[in-house]
Amino acid sequence: MTPRPVTPTGNWWQPAALIEFARPRHTAYVLLLALGLSGCSLFSDVTDVPRPDFTPVSFTDLTGWAGDDQSQALGTFAKSCPRLLRLKAEARPGPAVDWADVCQKAGQLVRVGADRDAAQHFFATEFVAHAITDRGVDQGLFTGYFEPDLRGSLTRTEKYRYPLHRMPQDSSDLPTRSEIRRGALDGKKLELLWVDDPVDAFFLSIQGSGRVVLPDGTAIRVGFAGRNGHPYFAIGRALVDRGAIPAEKVSLQSIRKWLAENPDQTDAVMDLNKAYIFFRRIRTGGPVGALGVGLTPERSLAIDRGVIPLGAPIWLETTDPLNPTRPIRRLMVTQDTGSAIKGSVRGDVFWGAGALARERAGRMKQQGRYFILLPRNVPPGS
Numbered sequence: 001m002t003p004r005p006v007t008p009t010g011n012w013w014q015p016a017a018l019i020e021f022a023r024p025r026h027t028a029y030v031l032l033l034a035l036g037l038s039g040c041s042l043f044s045d046v047t048d049v050p051r052p053d054f055t056p057v058s059f060t061d062l063t064g065w066a067g068d069d070q071s072q073a074l075g076t077f078a079k080s081c082p083r084l085l086r087l088k089a090e091a092r093p094g095p096a097v098d099w100a101d102v103c104q105k106a107g108q109l110v111r112v113g114a115d116r117d118a119a120q121h122f123f124a125t126e127f128v129a130h131a132i133t134d135r136g137v138d139q140g141l142f143t144g145y146f147e148p149d150l151r152g153s154l155t156r157t158e159k160y161r162y163p164l165h166r167m168p169q170d171s172s173d174l175p176t177r178s179e180i181r182r183g184a185l186d187g188k189k190l191e192l193l194w195v196d197d198p199v200d201a202f203f204l205s206i207q208g209s210g211r212v213v214l215p216d217g218t219a220i221r222v223g224f225a226g227r228n229g230h231p232y233f234a235i236g237r238a239l240v241d242r243g244a245i246p247a248e249k250v251s252l253q254s255i256r257k258w259l260a261e262n263p264d265q266t267d268a269v270m271d272l273n274k275a276y277i278f279f280r281r282i283r284t285g286g287p288v289g290a291l292g293v294g295l296t297p298e299r300s301l302a303i304d305r306g307v308i309p310l311g312a313p314i315w316l317e318t319t320d321p322l323n324p325t326r327p328i329r330r331l332m333v334t335q336d337t338g339s340a341i342k343g344s345v346r347g348d349v350f351w352g353a354g355a356l357a358r359e360r361a362g363r364m365k366q367q368g369r370y371f372i373l374l375p376r377n378v379p380p381g382s
Helices: 070-086 096-111 116-126 177-181 198-207 235-241 252-261 266-271 355-363
Strands: 052-057 127-134 140-147 149-153 162-165 191-195 209-213 219-227 277-282 300-303 313-320 323-337 346-353 365-375
Touching: 070 096, 070 116, 070 323, 096 116, 096 365, 116 127, 140 198, 140 209, 140 355, 149 198, 162 198, 162 277, 177 266, 191 219, 191 277, 198 209, 198 252, 198 266, 198 277, 235 252, 235 266, 252 266, 252 355, 300 313, 313 346, 323 346, 323 365, 346 355
Parallel strands: 140 346, 149 209, 300 323
Antiparallel strands: 052 127, 127 365, 140 365, 149 191, 162 191, 209 219, 219 277, 300 346, 313 323, 313 365
């Protein structure tokens, strides 16, 4: 008999009840990034109200499950557990005690250096996989984000004259991106760092976090600290509407190329996005996601927290943005969110840092599906 889909009714699914755990958090503005963005997306910032269904399935229904090295995701999940257990009940499916057992077992396996077989056995025996659909559709959009490097300085100079701002203490009625560019925050001593390229600064807000390399070669990592409250607008959409970039060619790379070739229009196009991101200095070894832990390249996933809880294992099935004939089938952990990551089947893959990560993240707009893994005594919607 085919398992009956479950439409969640518990608090963890209700968007209004999902309590943000960490402030500040990674915005993946798209990244939403909101990607939109970001993670992430540069071209999508509107979605229907999610109506997810969760259907229990066998692990044999997860294409490629036997071929993945789940020991890599095991460490990511175990690292997330302390934060997961401290989430308010409204933001976590099931009581903390139901997660505490699997978290304890995950930690023990990590400490003894569990191999892929042990990790695979752990997930397959301690969790139930649930297919996620929306009105019967199991396919959705998956984008990517990465940690960019910028060139900057602690002080303003002729070369480094574009500020990255701290979050104002008074966060009410904050100016738009255009107003800030024209000096609305000048004199308030909010400048965290100065960089040499306004386009780099713009895309840093899309990615949500990154590194600023100083003239002496040292690097300062910065992350999301807040936003100005104005709506996100995907500038890729505007360039498509103008006929500047074909819709099928929209990517981080194509948008940056157009901005570089049209410097007289750069400010006006970026100002279409009234949203503005504020930053803070991060002193950990990597970018921190919305869950409050460092992200793991190719194992951390940003999701719509109105549909999927933070800290949960997710089985992802999609394709490589640089080679769409190559499948990507791996276990991820939901450690981040993104302003533009909206929908029942929607995700943003963190690719890490470096040139290859930037290429993959910038070009990723793949179709795919995913499955959530929940402890055996935690039904969806509990």
